[in-house]
Amino acid sequence: MSVNRTPADTSVVAPSPGATQRLHLSAAGVSVVLDVTDGRSPALVHWGADLGALGPTGLDAACAASIAPVPHNAVDVPVRVGILPQQCDGWIGRPGLTGSRPDGSGWAPRLLTRAVTLDGRPLTAAHTETGAALVRFDLADPELGLKVGLEVELLPTGLLRQRASLTSSADLPYTLDELTVTVPVPGHAEELLDFAGRWGKERTPQRSAFTVGTHLRENRRGRTGPDAAHVLHAGPSGIGFRHGEVWAVHTAFSGNHRHLAEQISTGDRILGGGELLLPGEVVLASGEEYVGPWLYASYGEGLDAVASRFHRHLRSRTNHVDTERPVTLNVWEAVYFDHDLAKLTELADQASALGVERFVLDDGWFGSRRDDTAGLGDWVVSTDVWPDGLGPLVDHVTGAGMEFGLWFEPEMVSLDSDVARAHPEWIMAPSADRLPLPSRHQQVLNLSIPEAFEHVLGQMSAVLAAYDIGYIKWDHNRDLLEAATRSSGRAAVHAQTRAAYALMDALKIAHPGLEIESCSSGGARVDLGVLERTDRVWVSDCIDPLERQQMNRWTAQLVPLELMGSHIASGASHATGRFHSLDFRAASALFGHLGIEWDLTQASTEELTALRGWIALYQDRRELLFTGDLVRADRGDSPLWLHGVVSPDRERALFTLAAVGRSDRSQHDRLRFPGLDPEAVYRILPLPSAARTSSLVPPRWMQLAEQAADEGGLPVPGSVLTAAGLTAPLLDPEQALLIDLTRAEVS
Numbered sequence: 206m207s208v209n210r211t212p213a214d215t216s217v218v219a220p221s222p223g224a225t226q227r228l229h230l231s232a233a234g235v236s237v238v239l240d241v242t243d244g245r246s247p248a249l250v251h252w253g254a255d256l257g258a259l260g261p262t263g264l265d266a267a268c269a270a271s272i273a274p275v276p277h278n279a280v281d282v283p284v285r286v287g288i289l290p291q292q293c294d295g296w297i298g299r300p301g302l303t304g305s306r307p308d309g310s311g312w313a314p315r316l317l318t319r320a321v322t323l324d325g326r327p328l329t330a331a332h333t334e335t336g337a338a339l340v341r342f343d344l345a346d347p348e349l350g351l352k353v354g355l356e357v358e359l360l361p362t363g364l365l366r367q368r369a370s371l372t373s374s375a376d377l378p379y380t381l382d383e384l385t386v387t388v389p390v391p392g393h394a395e396e397l398l399d400f401a402g403r404w405g406k407e408r409t410p411q412r413s414a415f416t417v418g419t420h421l422r423e424n425r426r427g428r429t430g431p432d433a434a435h436v437l438h439a440g441p442s443g444i445g446f447r448h449g450e451v452w453a454v455h456t457a458f459s460g461n462h463r464h465l466a467e468q469i470s471t472g473d474r475i476l477g478g479g480e481l482l483l484p485g486e487v488v489l490a491s492g493e494e495y496v497g498p499w500l501y502a503s504y505g506e507g508l509d510a511v512a513s514r515f516h517r518h519l520r521s522r523t524n525h526v527d528t529e530r531p532v533t534l535n536v537w538e539a540v541y542f543d544h545d546l547a548k549l550t551e552l553a554d555q556a557s558a559l560g561v562e563r564f565v566l567d568d569g570w571f572g573s574r575r576d577d578t579a580g581l582g583d584w585v586v587s588t589d590v591w592p593d594g595l596g597p598l599v600d601h602v603t604g605a606g607m608e609f610g611l612w613f614e615p616e617m618v619s620l621d622s623d624v625a626r627a628h629p630e631w632i633m634a635p636s637a638d639r640l641p642l643p644s645r646h647q648q649v650l651n652l653s654i655p656e657a658f659e660h661v662l663g664q665m666s667a668v669l670a671a672y673d674i675g676y677i678k679w680d681h682n683r684d685l686l687e688a689a690t691r692s693s694g695r696a697a698v699h700a701q702t703r704a705a706y707a708l709m710d711a712l713k714i715a716h717p718g719l720e721i722e723s724c725s726s727g728g729a730r731v732d733l734g735v736l737e738r739t740d741r742v743w744v745s746d747c748i749d750p751l752e753r754q755q756m757n758r759w760t761a762q763l764v765p766l767e768l769m770g771s772h773i774a775s776g777a778s779h780a781t782g783r784f785h786s787l788d789f790r791a792a793s794a795l796f797g798h799l800g801i802e803w804d805l806t807q808a809s810t811e812e813l814t815a816l817r818g819w820i821a822l823y824q825d826r827r828e829l830l831f832t833g834d835l836v837r838a839d840r841g842d843s844p845l846w847l848h849g850v851v852s853p854d855r856e857r858a859l860f861t862l863a864a865v866g867r868s869d870r871s872q873h874d875r876l877r878f879p880g881l882d883p884e885a886v887y888r889i890l891p892l893p894s895a896a897r898t899s900s901l902v903p904p905r906w907m908q909l910a911e912q913a914a915d916e917g918g919l920p921v922p923g924s925v926l927t928a929a930g931l932t933a934p935l936l937d938p939e940q941a942l943l944i945d946l947t948r949a950e951v952s
């Protein structure tokens with residue numbers, strides 16, 4: 206072997222001036238070990254399995270254990286990946302901070318740690334904290350006039366989140382190109398799982414090998430996107446819902462953003478994310494600060510555990526919705542733009558008779574909005590279609606005991622609108638004389654212009670104040686292409702996203718109790734940034750239950766069921782033309798915030814009776830659905846999908862068995878019900894169903910359960926349900942069965 210260098214002489218490397226600080230944080234089965242050696246930039250030397258109690262010696266050992274040998278032909282010190290990776294630490298991958306000053310300086314900072322605080326208190330050299338904790342690292346490169354604030358927070362749910370801020374203090378401005386924070390993942394994380402999609406088919410999973418290079422998911426749509434990475438996971442090959450150690454990240458931002466997974470030639474692997482800044486969007490003058498979005502990081506055994514941390518985090522919000530999520534009727538697929546008081550009051554009467562609790566008037570009530578070519582931006586009730594205002598309909602709806610909700614698309618403008626005619630300069634455009642390509646005939650209103658912001662806030666507030674409106678469906682139907690301030694040509698997606706957040710916040714303050722649904726051509730704005738200020742997401746414009754089985758299943762990787770709008774539509778899907786039974790449509794919609802999207806005046810008496818039953822079932826089970834743990838069974842390539850919710854005390858559960866295709870085998874694999882207590886005995890009872898099967902004789906356990914219906918079903922040991930499994934009914938495709946499980950009293 207030829208060696209062309211001597212072993213590393215680390216003494217020639219100037220030590221950093223600062224202190225050494227080590228921290229161990231642990232919460233809800235997750236450990237995080239943070240290391241600042243000699244004042245270098247902080248590194249996460251462990252994020253994952255709980256390491257138990259670590260005293261100062263254990264903490265030192267955990268840090269020492271992470272220090273790599275020095276290989277040939279690399280820098281002469283062990284390279285350690287920082288949360289904000291930097292070349293000055295020897296990192297040859299993508300840097301965390303990219304930017305420069307007009308003279309070309311500032312692109313290669315050496316950010317050193319100047320101060321570390323935990324929940325606002327200065328730290329001792331070695332510290333262990335159990336439970337939630339927020340650590341702040343203040344880093345600086347005084348020569349370059351740059352300061353970075355790094356916040357690393359372990360939440361009570363074991364969810365980790367990190368964000369970085371940058372402040373410039375030099376005379377020359379600093380153009381920020383990228384600020385990406387990262388988490389390390391180990392070498393046996395060989396597979397990536399994230400999401401793609403399109404309109405009407407959001408969040409389709411995709412798996413790939415975690416190879417050397419960068420798996421970069423950039424979003425330049427100016428909204429989260431139907432094809433957003435959603436949650437980017439890494440783990441051993443074949444990670445499933447219930448197995449495989451998984452590390453996952455989510456960038457909590459609704460504008461341009463990125464997720465990335467990178468492996469460099471050393472084998473070091475990171476996951477990261479941040480805002481995607483367009484050229485010149487953030488130029489910091491002396492004293493100005495940029496704060497990036499949170500990067501959430503969830504660790505667990507299996508995808509269910511990863512999802513569960515996101516769910517528990519959202520459920521722990523002080524402003525989280527209650528479990529009585531009202532059954533909603535949204536009129537879009539019932540009437541589209543055809544607003545007529547008589548028709549809508551008839552629809553409202555039908556809805557309230559079925560037990561519907563919220564009635565939402567969709568697009569078409571304002572300005573010149575008789576179709577999708579005009580009116581956006583004029584948030585004034587149209588006197589053409591509503592000569593007496595919305596009062597008669599609102600009063601009718603609220604008089605029938607339902608809440609009234611109304612559609613808006615606050616960030617958009619039609620060229621054929623009063624506001625566009627009066628203020629063409631408010632339309633986002635790359636230059637004064639050229640507009641971006643229209644999309645759905647519309648353009649984007651620049652909410653970063655204070656007067657435009659005030660215009661929309663004022664008009665929306667006036668409508669909300671004039672009527673008893675408890676809910677807004679907040680739509681956003683186009684990508685932000687070439688989205689710039691028209692007068693200057695400067696890119697403004699960053700400013701627009703923050704302005705949209707500010708508008709939501711202002712409306713919520715001005716109208717206490719107002720709920721907002723995040724809709725964006727269906728499900729193109731689903732992220733934890735928008736969910737800080739909204740109360741549900743519309744999963745997709747495609748309500749075809751076969752498609753929704755997949756979309757709901759994966760939207761739930763981030764979003765708990767109570768925040769996922771899930772409707773029962775008419776028999777033939779408006780998006781796909783497929784026809785499905787009411788049973789399949791309803792059983793599929795039940796695992797979400799239930800609604801109806803159907804012209805009920807056209808429904809048959811039998812359909813209305815059945816629908817009333819489904820609504821009552823939802824109302825009876827919503828507490829379980831919205832407090833329980835979501836569990837999804839790993840069933841290989843079986844077209845028979847099984848998922849459910851299990852109450853936190855594991856006393857009750859509700860499962861759905863859904864056939865999303867036909868099997869090429871005459872029998873299915875047994876059904877193993879995840880999440881139940883193997884030590885308990887449960888009564889199992891399939892709910893009465895008209896689902897078609899292709900068997901001559903059903904599984905024996907189903908027959909016995911039916912015979913024992915009066916006692917709550919067939920008692921079966923939890924170990925049999927979870928480990929041995931029950932034979933599966935031979936459901937025909939696009940059929941579903943609901944199964945109740947209740948812990949039995951053991952005599």
Ligand code: DGJ
Nearest residue numbers: 537567568724726727746
């Ligand atoms: C797109 C939404 O996703 C639909 O539900 C509906 O509100 C339309 N926009 C209205 O224009």
